[in-house]
Amino acid sequence: MARPDWAPDEIDLERPSIARVYDYWLGGAHNFAADRALADQALGVMPSLKSAIMMNRAFLRRAVQSLAASGVRQFLDLGSGIPTVGNVHEVARQAAPDSRVVYVDRDPVAVAHSRSLLMGDAGVAVLQADIRDPRAVLDSPEVQDLFDLGEPVAVLMVALLHFVPDSEDPIGIIRGYRDRLAPGSHLALSQLGTEPGEEPEGWQRYRDLYAASVTPLSSRGHAEVTAFFEGFDLVDPGVTRIPLWRPESVDDLEPDAARFPGFAGVGRLPG
Numbered sequence: 001m002a003r004p005d006w007a008p009d010e011i012d013l014e015r016p017s018i019a020r021v022y023d024y025w026l027g028g029a030h031n032f033a034a035d036r037a038l039a040d041q042a043l044g045v046m047p048s049l050k051s052a053i054m055m056n057r058a059f060l061r062r063a064v065q066s067l068a069a070s071g072v073r074q075f076l077d078l079g080s081g082i083p084t085v086g087n088v089h090e091v092a093r094q095a096a097p098d099s100r101v102v103y104v105d106r107d108p109v110a111v112a113h114s115r116s117l118l119m120g121d122a123g124v125a126v127l128q129a130d131i132r133d134p135r136a137v138l139d140s141p142e143v144q145d146l147f148d149l150g151e152p153v154a155v156l157m158v159a160l161l162h163f164v165p166d167s168e169d170p171i172g173i174i175r176g177y178r179d180r181l182a183p184g185s186h187l188a189l190s191q192l193g194t195e196p197g198e199e200p201e202g203w204q205r206y207r208d209l210y211a212a213s214v215t216p217l218s219s220r221g222h223a224e225v226t227a228f229f230e231g232f233d234l235v236d237p238g239v240t241r242i243p244l245w246r247p248e249s250v251d252d253l254e255p256d257a258a259r260f261p262g263f264a265g266v267g268r269l270p271g
């Protein structure tokens with residue numbers, strides 16, 4: 001297969017990546033045959049996935065809008081993915097033109113494409129890093145040069161933590177960020193998950209497929225997602241099914257929103 005000029009040398013074109021599968025689902029062009037095959041297979045076993053992904057993106061937009069409206073001007077987008085319509089800096093700047101964003105991902109295509117798209121934009125930086133190492137992220141030149149950590153930061157973990165199993169201590173990882181943030185900082189997160197007996201059609205086959213091809217998915221229910229906000233005050237309406245977090249129009253909703261396979265919330269660091 002010919003390697004396009006935007007594909008960094010180190011990536012294996014035959015192995016699907018989380019970021020490129022997600023790019024394909026969102027209608028992007030930065031993916032390969034192996035990514036598209038897995039993405040199509042997943043949609044085949046769980047048809048509601050397409051709407052789930054769109055609902056997640058809509059949550060990201062609403063969360064960033066509300067954070068910008070509440071005065072946050074610094075956004076740390078962890079697991080940011082391959083840039084697509086409605087990127088965090090675009091949404092934030094509509095509300096607050098002076099917003100600054102650091103995008104963080106470990107995927108080389110996501111990072112290379114983000115850098116080429118954002119080159120020359122003084123208010124945006126792109127960092128290739130593993131989000132499980134908060135110190136490396138927060139001490140990076142990208143964060144240190146662009147952010148004032150004495151001022152509130154919004155940490156975004158959108159459609160990310162289902163890739164971090166409990167054995168890797170996601171609560172401890174979040175704490176690693178939280179303990180370095182100024183009062184008034186926020187955490188916004190969403191992740192896939194269901195409550196027992198509410199799994200959508202194909203849920204287990206979808207998880208099996210991901211476990212066999214890329215990485216296992218750690219599904220979590222309402223209580224487990226709420227536990228991620230340790231030390232934060234949840235803002236209204238608390239942790240909800242993703243479409244039910246401050247929906248703005250019927251486009252943000254879906255018929256089965258109350259059983260949607262994913263949860264979201266935003267918390268504020270008091271003080």
Ligand SMILES: C[S@@+](CC[C@H](N)C(=O)[O-])C[C@H]1O[C@@H](n2cnc3c(N)ncnc32)[C@H](O)[C@@H]1O
Binds near residue numbers: 018019060078105130
């Ligand atoms: C499903 S995409 C979500 C993209 C975006 N946040 C959104 O919601 O539209 C998840 C992203 O997280 C990245 N990711 C997963 N685990 C990561 C880790 N440990 N460190 C950095 N990035 C990670 C993947 O590379 C991928 O781009």
